[in-house]
Amino acid sequence: MNLLKKCTGWFVLGTLVFYLLSVAHLTPVLLPTLLAWGANIAMWHTLAPSAKRQVTWLMMIGIATLLFAGSKGTWMTWQQVFAVNLPMLAMFVAVSFLDLTSSTDEKRPLPKGLSAIFNTALGVQVLGAVINLSVILVFADRIKGAIKLTPEQQFILTRNFSAAAWWSPFFVATGVAIIYAPGMQWQKTLIPGLAMGLVAIIFSTAEAFRRTKGDFNGYPIRKESLFIPMILASSVIFFHFIWPDISILVLICLLAPSATILLMRTPSRRKSLSHFVNHKLAQIGSQFALFLAAGIFSNGISAIILSYPQFFNLDSFTFSPMLFSFTLAIMIIAGVIGIHPVVSIAIASPMLLPLHPDPTQLGFLFLSAWAISAGSSGLTGLGLLMTSRYQIPTKTIVTNSVHYAVFMWLLCSLVNSFFL
Template identity: 30%
Template sequence: MSAQTADAASPEVAPRHALAGLAILVGLLSRIASLAWWPAIEALTGPALWLGTALLWPDLPRRNRRQAGLLAGIGLGLLLVATFGYGARVDWSRVLDGNTQVVAMLVGVSFIGLIGNLRGQSRPPGHPVTGRRGLLGTWLGVHLLGSILNLSTVFMVGDRLARRAPLTMPQLLGLNRGLSSAALWSPFFASMGIVMTLAPAMDYATVLVHGLPLALCAGLVTMIELPRRFDLTDTAGFSMAPRSLLLPVVMAALVMGFHFGLTPALSIVAIITFLMPGTALATNLIHGPRWTLGRLHRHTLTRLPAMRGEISLFLCAGLLTLGLSTLADVATEGGWTLFETFGAGEATISFLAILASAVAGLHPIIGVSVLASVLELADGQQTLFAFTALAAWAVGTSVGPLSGINLSLQGRYGVSGTRMMRENLRYALIMAALVVAGILVMA
């Protein structure tokens, strides 16, 4: 099929959405160019991403719009108080730069969808994988594939399961927990990008050593808990072929190869930003330049505007973090932090506070950003902070009624975020105990 034919089959896109998609693409390209040869062009990244957000603002769900608007409003208000109340010197030309590196990474990761659809082999419709084995396949498939493809994997696997019948609660919980627990270790998640930005001296290898076993514990808890609560006899699961793991393994190997070999000076966030879209477009070039441009065109007009929820949340949270840190610094003359030191006790309190805020309806990025803005972390404390933040994100997004995964499940499959919260409370309590144990071990 030619690019023109594919384009013709694409739905019409409103001019506002097309312009927003183009602005987001410009934000990504300016970030990549700044990493390669033109550092000054990064000044365009923030304004371009904010322009795309402003154009897509009317399309945000009311709840998301209220939350993002509140974050941005508070952040801007704090900057004004710091400027006119305390005489702070704010570089207003860089106010829009908060979290833009992470947003650019998210946009870059979205291009992985151009490599192709999920090709896991499911059994014929008459012979579904059911019971514990099916639940394990669902959790493991979403966890491993989602560690690279993020939220899109939930829809790919969920839609495949929904072909037989509407999704049941065990299936929804498998999707929810499989994806959220990957935030504990995956370098391709927004959570890791945020944490690496807030704690640049963190040791990723140490986080991986502690986070990956905790993620496996999340799967084990799911496999023990759900069969006791639900009858899984007729609950179909996802059966995954070994070749389905090829993409995550290859992408992870490429990132590690660049990080430790080709571009050791760049952070993992930066490497992912250019490597993901570059790899995706390169795989399409085997079909010719016209095909590749056609797919890039459709991706820009449809997929990038569809990221409006996460982009707006991260940008507005970045503005809040800047406002909080600026005001706290100027009001205390740089002499106050929330904790004098950041050890096991402080990490545990921080984790529980962020988790409680997630249950109350705040996205974990808000708690993590606020915490980082009122801490003065030494290099040796940043790894513990990173683990704490990632764990709060992983558990908080699973149970939080307004987290991205639960809002997505609500919009796609009709389950309420409040019910997902109730069904995950026991899981969250168990995982919280395991996280606190992990904090004690690391500290």
């Protein structure tokens, strides 16, 4: 077992490497699938009890529904059950490398006032769009100082970090949307997504300023800290334009580690990378477990729908703006009560795909559900981080953001109606 623990980080890295090799048809997809499940088994002991419960329930329901559907003659392939979320796991490993490019600045004084609120909101969204969850820890640890994080600091960080899901190709939400809305063209959601992200910044900044009258400790953003995120985002767009046949997911899997190795500032790249693989990659068990379990669960739901088409027949409906708005509301509520966005997306996708929706509209629905629910919930990963690490009560997180969630839901419905 000790040997298994030592190899965990390498299993995780192998998932990315062999996934890319399988895309190039150099190895079978079975190899990265086995490595992903091996990493999941090795990291199981590191999961929090709540995560173990959620993952166990997802797997149990998924297996039960798959077996029941099988008894009715509907069988899913092993790739559908065990490897459906493999591209997302590979992408998650790839973007984890970007942790190595972040740097902290402990000496500069914390700025105050309206500009400090706005710059913190903008910074956490732009940096979080590429570096992902670690940016929350960097910002929150720095601005709380010796005291607790304030409710205003909490919602500035969580809402605006989550809002990057609307537009960032490096966000796991984008990988989820591309997989569960087949044919989605990410570049078509980029402009409306950027607009939604900007609205989130302005809305949250105005609210925080009104509540604190400017007495707000912000994060000391430096222009050079925005350089790497902007370079990476531009590179993805540039290479996707040159090679449109290569998916956004695969591009990110290639570019994120490559750019990190080129741009990281460290005396020894080899030592930093070795420490990263052995320690950092070995700690992302909750994401691996959740996405693998969600794959089994979503295919169980799909199998039931295929077994009983008469009960799940939405042929009398069309994917209208009204259905978009209603589905988004249900998914946001599900997120607020603790159902991870990837789970609600996994349920919604097989029910909506038979309606032949526009893939980009469906993708925008999934991105919106992720961005709003993750920024408003005290029970999904980001909310639990705020509760466990910074002692912000779950109730405070939810009550702080109910009006934000309703406003952004209405705005998403309008954007879908008029622009998509």
